[in-house]
Amino acid sequence: MPEVLKAPLVVEFPFTRSLGPVQSAFLTGLRERVVLGVKTADGRTLVPPVEYDPVTAEELRDLVEVANTGTVTTWAWNHEPRRGQPLHAPFAWVLVRLDGADTALLHALDAPGPDSVHTGMRVRIRWAGERTGAITDIACFEPYDAEPHRPGGHTGEFADPLTGIVAPARLDYTYSPGRAQSAYIDALSEQRTVGERCPSCRKVYVPPRGACPTCGVATAEQVEVGPRGTVTTFCIVNIKAKNLDIEVPYVYAHIALDGADLALHARIGGIPYDQVRMGLRVEPVWTEGTRYPDHYRPTGEPDADYDTYKELL
C-alpha cells in the first residue's frame, strides 16, 4: 500500500473585533496604565469588566478604577512557554484579584520558579513599554511586597478611545487526505485518474473517499477513469480571488470523466471562455511538475447528448 500523505495546514486570519463601550474603556485604560472594573448593582467590582451582569443579566456600564497591585488567588506553573505566550522563560499562570476588585484576572507572573509562587502572594502589574490598548499592555505580573497601590478615580472616559482591535487567529494542523485520496494523488503523478467503486451500489467515486457516502461501506476496488470526459455544467469566473493565481475570466467546470459516476471540478482552456458549453468533450492537459492537470481542453469530438450526462448534473 502506498504511503499515506501528510502536510502542514496553517489556517490564520486577522479577525477584527468591535469592542463596545465596556471593552473599549478597559483596553484604552490599559494603554493609559489605568485598570478599570465595572460595578454591579449589588456593589461588586468585576475585573476584567463585562458588559452584562453574570448573575442578573443586567447591562453594566458603571466603570471604576482599581489598583495595579493585587493578590494571587490560584496559579499553575508553565514549564515550557509556547509561541505567542506572554513570557519566553518558564512562568506561572496566575489569577490575580487586584486591590479593589471582587473577581480575578488571568495573566502571567514572572517568577524564578514554582517554589517562589504561592496562593495569597502579593503582586503588581509590570506595564509593557509600548502599549496599544491590548491585554498585552500588561507585560506580566511581578512579586511585590510594598504598600498597595492607591488607584485614581478614573471613570473610563478617554479623549481618544480605542473602538476596535485586530485579533489574529492561527491554527496549525497536520493534514492527511487519508488512504484513498493518497492513492488517487499518487496515480495523478503518473497522469492517471483512479477512482474507487462502491461494492454495494457499484458507483465509481472520483476522487475516492475510501467509503461510499450513500451506502456507508468502505470502498477499495480501484477503477481507472477518463482521461476524457464531458462538461456537465460550468460557470465563467469574472472576479479575481486574492488567493488564486488564475487570470480571469476563466471557466470553472464540472467534468464527468468517462467511467466516473460523479463530476470532478477543473478549469477549461484551449477554447474561448464564451464558447464553452454543457456537453463539451474534454481531455486533460498536463504540465511538468504539477500534481493535477493544468486544465482540460476540447477533444474535438461531437458534444455529448444531454441524456448521457443529465443524471450526473
Added chain:
Amino acid sequence: MSKEPVAVVGIGQTKHVAARRDVSIAGLVREAAQRALQDAELTWADIDAVVIGKAPDFFEGVMMPELYLADALGAVGKPMLRVHTAGSVGGSTALVAANLVAARLHGTVLTLAFEKQSESNAMWGLSLPIPFQQPLLAGAGGFFAPHVRAYMRRSGAPDTVGSLVAYKDRRNALKNPCAHLHEHDITLEKVQASPMLWDPIRYSETCPSSDGACAMVLTDRAGAARAPRPPAWMLGGAMRSEPTLFAGKDFVSPQAGKDCAADVYRQAGIADPRRDIDAVEMYVPFSWYEPMWLENLGFAEEGEGWKLTESGVTELDGDLPVNMSGGVLSTNPIGASGMIRFAEAALQVRGQAGEHQVDGARRVLGHAYGGGSQFFSMWLVGALPPET
C-alpha cells in the same frame, strides 16, 4: 402523549447593516434578544433555556459563542445549547428550541442567531488552502453558479428570471425597516446591467454581507395565553441532511429538501402547498434559487417554478408572495439568515410585518438551507393553533 403546541410570542431583529462597529458581538445579540423579550413583554427571568446558532467558526473566528455570550443572553443557571448546520443554522436553531417546548422540557425558550460579517471574511472561510487539493475557486457564488446553469438547462427558463427575483426582493426590502440593502433607485435595467461575477450569476443577483442578529421567544400554550400580542403557532417543522457530494446527488432539487418539505406538510396537514400556503420566506442567496426552491418545496412542478416568478405570482401582491422581507438577497448575516426567514414567516401570520405584510396571511412557510445544498430546515407557522 401528543406534543405541546409551540407558539412564537416574541420576535426581535437588529437593523441589519454592512458593519456595526458601535457594538461588540455580545452587544449585537443582546439588542435582538431584548427586542424579542420586549415584544413578548417578558424578562430574562421568564426564560427557561437559551438556544443559539451562528455561522461556521472560521467565518468570524468565534469558536464557542455559548461560552462568550452566556452573560449577554441571561443564560446563567439555565441550559444553553449551540446548534451548527452551516447556512441553515438559523432555522435548525429555532427548531431545536421549538422541540424543547414541544417535548415539554421547557416552557419558554429564547432562541437567537447572529453574524458579524464585517469582522471576518466568509469567502476566505470557504476557501482554506487544503493540502494536495487544486485551488480553483473562491467563495459560494462560484460553487452555486454551475447548479444555476444546470437549472436553466433543465427547465428551459429564460435567462431574465434571475433578475426579476432580484428586482422584486430589493423592492420588498424598501418596505422592511430592518433590511440591510435599501436601494431606492433600483430598476430592472440596473439589475440586468450589473456585472457578471460567476456567469450566470450577476452582482445584483447575489446577497450582501451583513451584520445582524435575530431572536425569538418560543413558548407553550400557557405562555401563549399570557402573550400580549397574537402568537404565531408552529404547525410543522423538520430538518433533513444529505452529503455534500455523492453519486446521484441532484444539486438543482436535492432529495433532502423535498423530504424535509414533505415532512412539514404532513405534520401540518397540507395537501397542496400552492393552495394551502399563503406566503413563503425562503433562503435565496442567489436570485435563481427562488424558482429552484419553488419546485423543490412543491409549489410548482419540476421545471415550472420560473413561471411563477415570471408571471408575478411571487410578488408582494401576488398569489404566493415570496420573501416579503427582501430575503437573503437584501440581508445576509449568514448565521442569522435562516432564523430571519423563520421569524419573518411568524411576523406575517401575527399580522405584524408592517409595510411588507401580506393581507390575510394565515399559513406561511419559513425555509433555510446550508452547506453544499445539504442541510435543510423548515417550519410552517399559522395564525391559529394546531388542531389537537
